[in-house]
Amino acid sequence: MSTMPSVHADALWTIERGISPIIATAIHDGHAVRKDLEGLFALSSDRRLREEDPFTGFISLNVPNRIVFHRSRFEVDLNRSRDGAIYFTPEQAWGLKVWKDSLPSDEVETSLRTHDHYYEVLLAFLKGIERWHGRFVVLDIHSYNYRRAGPAAAPTARAKAPDINIGTSSIDRVHWSYVLDALMNHFRTFEIDGRPLDVRENIVFQGKGEQTRFIHEHFPLTGCAIAVEFKKFFMDEWTGEPDVTVLEKLRGIIASAVPLLEQVLESRR
DSSP: OOOSOOOOTTOOEEEEOOSSSEEEEETTOOOBOOHHHHTTBSSOHHHHHHHSOTTHHHHTTTSSEEEEEOBOTTTOOTTSOGGGSSOOSGGGTTTOOOBSSOOOHHHHHHHHHHHHHHHHHHHHHHHHHHHHHSOEEEEEEEEEOSOTTOTTSOOOOGGGOOSEEEEOTTSOHHHHHHHHHHHHHHHHTOEETTEEOOEEESSSOOSOOHHHHHHHHHOTTTEEEEEEEEESTTBOTTTOOBOHHHHHHHHHHHHHHHHHHHHHHHHTO
16 A cells, blocks of 8 residues: 655655644654664564554645654654664663664764754754744644554553544643644544544654654744644554554544634634
8 A cells, every 4th residue: 555655765754744833743654774783683573663643644645744854763863852762672662672782982973963853854944834823833743652562462442542642741721722622622523444533642652752842842832732643543563454444533623623623823813
């Protein structure tokens, strides 16, 4: 299944700019790693894929402003601070040994330059949207595993695994409650396989990632960055096989949130 336009093998990210104050990012969508690192990994490509967020770029396809990162989080994790953006120890990577040996310092610096440059680009990108629209909303799209015990084992109980986890740790909840409440209520109006979407706040993750923190630091009154974590019910998290029908529905749900959020922002001018 091809879910995204092809990109150059050396591409770091793709940026699309539209006339809207709504932005979507998929910074864990990528699976590629630069050639110099390929022989240094202790992990297989399939094992890395399990901890990445495949198809989140696809889910964001109909948002006017988009950033999709094409490199694996195992090369550099943009959603961690600079000093934690490379997984040196198993404790940083779900108990996984990522590298065969110590990573050479020049490779570390190359990866960290990507982290530095991404945040320079993100800041400039968002400043442009702020100048045009005054305020903006970033949907920071991710996904999470809920069958960690194995493909044949019972999944995480529904009580602990909402379909959509909204992470709000770094958001000024008082200032942005009108946006958050509108988005969560919107998501709850949809069904998947005849069941209403279970949408809850800060259950599995609390939205403590570096990107949302960075946005709220630089745009405290004008930028609302919301971590939107989809449970991987749209794919087999062990084989990587997508459920195309569910993915299309999720893409439509995110697309339909755009005009709603535009109206909500406009209503507070």
